Amino acid sequence: MIVVFGSINMDLVARVERIARPGETVLSRRADSFFGGKGANQAVAAARASRGGPVQVAMAGAIGDDPFGEACRKNLEANSVDGHALRVTDEPTGCAFITVDGSGENAITVASGANMALRSADLPDVLLSKASVLVLQMEVSIAENLDVAARARKAGVKVVWNFAPVPAIKERAAIAELLEVTDVLVVNEHEALAIAEIVGEPVDGDYLKAGTDIASSFGVTCIVTAGSRGAFAIAPDGSRVHAAARPIVPIDTTGAGDTFVGVLANGLAEGLEIGAAMERACAAASLSCLTAGAQAGMPDREALERHLAQV
Template sequence: MILVFGSINMDLVARVRAIARPGETVLSRRADSFFGGKGANQAVAAARIGQGGPIPVAMAGALGDDPFGRACLDNLRANGVDVEAIRIVGEPTGCAFITVDDSGENAITVASGANMAVEAADVPDSLLARASVLVMQMEVPAAECLAMARRARRHGVRVIWNFAPAPAMSERAEMAELLAATDILVVNEHEAVAVGAIVEGMVRDDYLDVAATLARSHEVTCVVTAGARGATAISPDGARVHAAARPITPIDSTGAGDTFVGVLANGLAEGLGTGNAMRRACIAASLSCLTAGAQAGMPMRGALEEHLAQD
């Protein structure tokens, strides 16, 4: 089983000609609502690819007792995600405000709400004992993520940590603790540079060089995603594996990174090697950009297998 520990949001999305600069107001014809949150997105991506396969998906998180929360819970269930470890708390359901420009790029502001009430202690040992992979992000309290990762390690569960959004932590010791509890670190090129600056004091733009240093120094496999340039995994011994992205004309890139993480987790849980798991994840992430909304374009298993067969 894949256990996702993280955030659940409702996304409010407005399409604009250009994303507003500081102090600027831009107009959009309408706002649409979509299910989101990096944790929920990754859980849905893994569950959709898992349908027809052997690996179930469970989500641990928190929601408000409000219409958004009830809708988010129903959506996770509809996608086949086990929701027994989701708590209803006294804070409002998390909400993300997203603008998407004509090129498909996005800017996102998140009101965390109930996501800040997520606690590792609320995940029962019985659920963790069934997991083979734990997936986490940076939209719930870092201390709870660390506690969850340490519990997972004691149960022999592989930990995938997606350091997104880029952490604001400035203490090297705190970041080093997080990395010490991680088996696979997933970052984009900007996040890799940010983590390298905090942990190693590296001020450089070569994100693959930074990722190699992080992998070697902290004995993690560092997977760096780079949009249309695909993804590269670097192991502690310096070995590199690259997977290409599928050439597309994007409509909305929101959720592409989360699709990658969820499908990567599924591939690894099913026993695929890193290269093959990344190949599936890159193609799935590319396909997710063809539909508006973080989850709407996430492919089902059959659709992904059709595209894999074309290579």
């Protein structure tokens, strides 16, 4: 089983000619609503990739007692994500405000709401004991994430931690504490460089060197995603595995990183080697960019297998 501990949001998306600069207003014809939150996105991606396979997906998260919260709960259920560990709080359901420009690039502001009320205790031991992979992100309390990760490691569960969005951590000791309970760290180029800066590793803008230094310094497997350049897994001994990205013309890159993480978790839970798991994850992330919305383009298992079979 894959267990995702993390955020649940409703995404409000506006398409713009260009993303506004500070102090600037740009107009959009309309705003559309989509299901989101990095935790929920990763759970849905994992569940769709798992559908018809041997692995189940469950999620622990927090929602508000409001229409957005009920809609998000039903959406997880419709995507075969076990939601028995969802908690309804007095805080409003989280919302993300997203602008997407003509090239598919995006800018995102998140109002956390109920996500910051999520507690480690919301993930019961009986559910964690069934897991082979735990997936975490940075949109809920870091302290609660750390507690859940420590519990998972003690139970022999593989911890996959997506260091996104980059939190306001400035101390090497805080990063070390996080990585001590992590088996696989997933970052993009910018996140890899941000960690390297925090821990004082001089990498001169080289994201692969950053990933290598993180892996060797903290004894984790560091996966760096690099958009059209694919993804690189770097082991503590410095060895690398590369998975290529499929060439596409993106419509909306929102959720591509979450798709990668969810499908990677599925591959690891099904016993794939890291390279094969990343190949599937890169293909799924590419497919997700062909449809607007974080979850709308996430492929199911059948669509992913068809895509992987193409030369």
